[in-house]
Amino acid sequence: xxxxxxxxxxxxxxxxxxxxxxxxxxxxxxxxxxxxxxxxxxxxxxxxxxxxxxxxxxxxxxxxxxxxxxxxxxxxxxxxxxxxxxxxxxxxxxxxxxxxxxxxxxxxxxxxxxxxxxxxxxxxxxxxxxxxxxxxxxxxxxxxxxxxxxxxxxxxxxxxxxxxxxxxxxxxxxxxxxxxxxxxxxxxxxxxxxxxxxxxxxxxxxxxxxxxxxxxxxxxxxxxxxxxxxxxxxxxxxxxxxxxxxxxxxxxxxxxxxxxxxxxxxxxxxxxxxxxxxxxxxxxxxxxxxxxxxxxxxxxxxxxxxxxxxxxxxxxxxxxxxxxxxxxxxxxxxxxxxxxxxxxxxxxxxxxxxxxxxxxxxxxxxxxxxxxxxxxxxxxxxxxxxxxxxxxxxxxxxxxxxxxxxxxxxxxxxxxxxxxxxxxxxxxxxxxxxxxxxxxxxxxxxxxxxxxxxxxxxxxxxxxxxxxxxxxxxxxxxxxxxxxxxx
Numbered sequence: 001x002x003x004x005x006x007x008x009x010x011x012x013x014x015x016x017x018x019x020x021x022x023x024x025x026x027x028x029x030x031x032x033x034x035x036x037x038x039x040x041x042x043x044x045x046x047x048x049x050x051x052x053x054x055x056x057x058x059x060x061x062x063x064x065x066x067x068x069x070x071x072x073x074x075x076x077x078x079x080x081x082x083x084x085x086x087x088x089x090x091x092x093x094x095x096x097x098x099x100x101x102x103x104x105x106x107x108x109x110x111x112x113x114x115x116x117x118x119x120x121x122x123x124x125x126x127x128x129x130x131x132x133x134x135x136x137x138x139x140x141x142x143x144x145x146x147x148x149x150x151x152x153x154x155x156x157x158x159x160x161x162x163x164x165x166x167x168x169x170x171x172x173x174x175x176x177x178x179x180x181x182x183x184x185x186x187x188x189x190x191x192x193x194x195x196x197x198x199x200x201x202x203x204x205x206x207x208x209x210x211x212x213x214x215x216x217x218x219x220x221x222x223x224x225x226x227x228x229x230x231x232x233x234x235x236x237x238x239x240x241x242x243x244x245x246x247x248x249x250x251x252x253x254x255x256x257x258x259x260x261x262x263x264x265x266x267x268x269x270x271x272x273x274x275x276x277x278x279x280x281x282x283x284x285x286x287x288x289x290x291x292x293x294x295x296x297x298x299x300x301x302x303x304x305x306x307x308x309x310x311x312x313x314x315x316x317x318x319x320x321x322x323x324x325x326x327x328x329x330x331x332x333x334x335x336x337x338x339x340x341x342x343x344x345x346x347x348x349x350x351x352x353x354x355x356x357x358x359x360x361x362x363x364x365x366x367x368x369x370x371x372x373x374x375x376x377x378x379x380x381x382x383x384x385x386x387x388x389x390x391x392x393x394x395x396x397x398x399x400x401x402x403x404x405x406x407x408x409x410x411x412x413x414x415x416x417x418x419x420x421x422x423x424x425x426x427x428x429x430x431x432x433x434x435x436x437x438x439x440x441x442x443x444x445x446x447x448x449x450x451x452x453x454x455x456x457x458x459x460x461x462x463x464x465x466x467x468x469x470x471x472x473x474x475x476x477x478x479x480x481x482x483x484x485x486x487x
Contacts, residue, residue, distance in 0.1 A: 031107040032056075033154035034117075037100035038087040047115065048079045048087035057108040065113045069096040069156075070120035070188030071170050071219055078115075097171065097188050102178070105154035105471075109478055119474035120156040121467060122174065122190035123147075124211070124223075126202045128161055132182050135159065135175045139198065140182070142447070147177040149463045155471065158187055162207045165189070167214075189215065191477060192470040193223040194422070196444070200275055203227045222473040224420035224466075229443045231328050232274045237416035238438075243409045246428075246438040249331040253324055256313050263287045263312070268332035271324065277442060283319055284332070287312075333437050335429045338383070338393050342367045344439065345428040346449050347406040348458070350465035351421075355472045357410040359403045360423075360465055361458035363449040364388050384454035394430065402428055405436050413441060422469040423462070 032053060040048065047067060049059065059065075059078050067076045074095050081087050086106070093100055098117060107116040123146060127137055134140040136159060143159050150157035158174030165172050176185045193215060197203055215221045232252045238244055249266070251258060252274065262269050268286040276282070284297040294309045296319055309315035320327065335342040348361035366381040388394050394402075406426050414421050425445020429437045450459035 031105045033103050033105050034086045035103050036086075037093070037098070037104075038083075038085050039090050039093055039100060040087050041090055043077075044089050044091050045074065045076050046079050046089045047076045047092060048081035048085070050081055050084045050086065052084075053086075053106075053108075054078070054080060058110050059108065063113070065115050067092060067096065068114060068116040069098050069118060070190055071221070072096045072188040076115070097186060099156060099176075099185070099187075102151060102156070103154045104156055107475070107478060112478070114478060116474075116478055118156055119191045119471050120188065121150065121158075121192045121194055121470045121474075122172065123157065123159050123194045123196050124161065125159060125196045125198060126161050126205075126208075127198050128163075132184070135182050143196075144177045144182070146463055146466075149460075150467045151178070153464065153467055153471075155467050156187075157467070158185065158190075162211045165211065170219075189219060190221060191474045193221055194466050194470060195223060195225045195227070197227070200228050200277070220477070222420055222477065224422040224469065224473065225443050226419045227443065228275065228277060229441055230275055231272060231440070233417070234413060234441050235328070238409065238412055241412050241416070243405075243412040246405055246409060246436055248333060248437050248439065251329050253327065254329050255324075256316055259285070259316065259324075259329055260312050262329055262331065266331040270330045270332060271320070271327050272330065274326050274328050277444070285312075285315065286332075330439070333429050333431050333439075335431060336393060338364075338366050338388075338391055343393055343429075345402055345426075345430075346445075347402060347426045347428060348423065348445055348462050349406050349410040349426070350423045350462060351469040351472065352465060353468040353472050355469065355476075357407050357414070358465075359406055360461040361449065361455065362399070362403070363452065363455055363458070364393065365427075365449070382449045382452045382455075384452055386454060398430060398434070401436060402430070405438065409438055409441065420473065422466055 047065070054060070061078065061080050063078045065076055065078050067074050072095065074092060076092055088100070092098070104117050107118070109116070123143065125136060125139070127139070128135055129137050136143050147157050147159070158172070158176050160172050160174040164174060170189055172187055172189055173184055174187050175182055197208060202208055212223055212226060216223055235247060235250050238247055251262070254262070259269065263285065268284060271283045271285060273281040282298070286295040286297070288295065294312050294315050296307045296309065296315055298305050298319070309318070316324065335344060337343060343364050343366055346361070346363050346365055347359060349357050350360040352358050362385055364383045366383060385399065405428065409426065410424050413424065421443065423443070423445070425442040426438060427440035429439060431437065447459070449455055
C-alpha cells in the first residue's frame with residue numbers, strides 16, 4: 001500500500017493521515033465561518049450542520065466524514081441540525097481539542113469526505129517569559145495584534161516555541177489571545193507554521209532546526225518564512241535572472257585590493273555582515289582624493305560615528321578586526337534626496353490567499369544627520385507616499401516602477417530559494433539617473449515604519465496577509481490526495 005512508505009505515528013484514535021501532493025488536485029473546499037459551535041451529548045462522533053450548509057456542499061444525512069482540526073482528526077457522522085445551527089457531540093470537541101467559542105472557518109470537501117476547522121496556524125517564536133501578561137516580553141503586544149487579526153478571519157492562531165510541544169501526544173501548550181488577554185491552551189499541532197523567531201542567534205540554535213525539520217518531515221506541516229535571509233545567498237539567487245538589473249555590484253569576503261578597486265570605481269561603498277539585519281554592523285567607506293584620506297561612517301553605542309584614516313589598510317584593520325570573510329561589499333549609490341538627505345524606500349510584499357505576491361506597504365526613509373543608514377534607530381525619519389509626492393521626492397511613474405520591481409524580485413527570490421516564503425521587506429533606492437536599485441531583502445522585516453500615522457492601513461495589511469497565505473497553504477494541504485500518516 002503506497003501510504004505505508006511514509007512515517008507511521010500512533011494517535012489517540014489509531015492511525016491518522018495527512019495528504020501529500022501527487023500532482024492530482026481537485027477544486028478547493030468551500031468554507032463558512034462558524035461563530036460558535038453548540039455542544040450536544042448524544043449521539044457520539046456526530047456533527048450537526050444547518051440544512052443550508054448541507055445543501056451548499058451537497059452533504060447527506062448519515063454520511064461518514066473525517067473531521068480535522070490541526071493534526072488531529074476523527075471519523076464522524078454528518079447529521080442535519082434540528083435547530084439549524086452548527087453543533088457537535090462533546091466527544092468530538094474533546095478529542096479534537098477544538099476551541100468552540102471562537103469564530104472558526106469550516107471547510108467541506110465533498111470529494112475527499114473531509115470537514116476541516118481552521119486553518120489552525122501556529123506562530124513559532126522564542127524568548128518566552130513566565131508572565132501571562134507578557135508571555136513574549138516586549139513583542140507580546142505585536143503578537144496580540146496578529147492573533148486578533150487571525151480571529152477576525154475565522155482562523156485559529158496561537159503562539160508557541162520548542163518547549164511547549166508535547167511530541168508523544170501530538171499536542172502543544174500554546175498561548176492564545178482574546179478580549180480577556182493571554183492564556184495557555186492545550187491544542188493540536190498546527191496545520192501551518194508562521195516563523196517569527198526573533199533573531200539569528202535563535203536561528204542558529206540546534207533546537208530551532210530540530211523542531212522545524214520534525215514538524216515538516218513527520219507531520220508534513222508547511223512552515224513559511226523559515227529563518228533569516230543571507231545577503232549573499234539572496235544576491236546569488238537573483239544574479240543571472242532578469243531581476244539582476246536591480247542589483248548593485250556586490251562581492252563577498254574581499255581583500256584590501258578588491259575593496260580599493262571598488263572604491264576607485266564607485267567612490268564610496270558599503271560593507272555589511274552577510275548575515276546581518278536591522279542595519280547593525282553596516283559601514284560606509286568613502287575616499288576623498290583631494291585629501292588622499294579615507295572616511296568610515298558607522299554606528300557605535302547608539303551614536304553615529306565618522307572616522308578618518310590615512311590608508312585603507314589601516315581603516316579595514318581597525319574597523320574589521322575579524323576580517324571581511326563574512327562581509328559583503330556593495331557599491332555606493334548617489335540616491336535621490338530630501339532636504340539634502342539620502343532617501344530610500346521600504347516596500348513590504350506578501351503573498352495573498354491565492355499564493356500571489358502583492359505590495360502590502362510602502363514608505364520612504366530619510367537618513368538622519370551623519371547616519372550610515374536610514375533606519376529610524378539611527379536617526380532616520382519615515383515619510384508616507386502622500387508626503388513624498390507633496391515634497392516632489394518621487395513621481396507616480398517612479399512609485400509604480402518601484403512596486404513592479406518589488407513584485408518581480410519577490411517572485412524571483414521565491415522561485416530561486418528553498419522553502420515557503422510568504423513575506424519580504426525590501427530596501428530600494430532610486431539614483432540621480434532614475435535607476436532603481438535593491439539594497440536589502442529581509443524575510444523578517446522590521447515594523448518601525450508603521451509608527452507613522454499615515455501607515456495604519458499598511459500596518460493592517462501586513463498583519464492580515466500572513467494569515468491569508470497560511471489559509472492558502474492549508475487549502476493546498478486539503479487538496480492533496482496521497483496519504484501521509486501523522487498523529
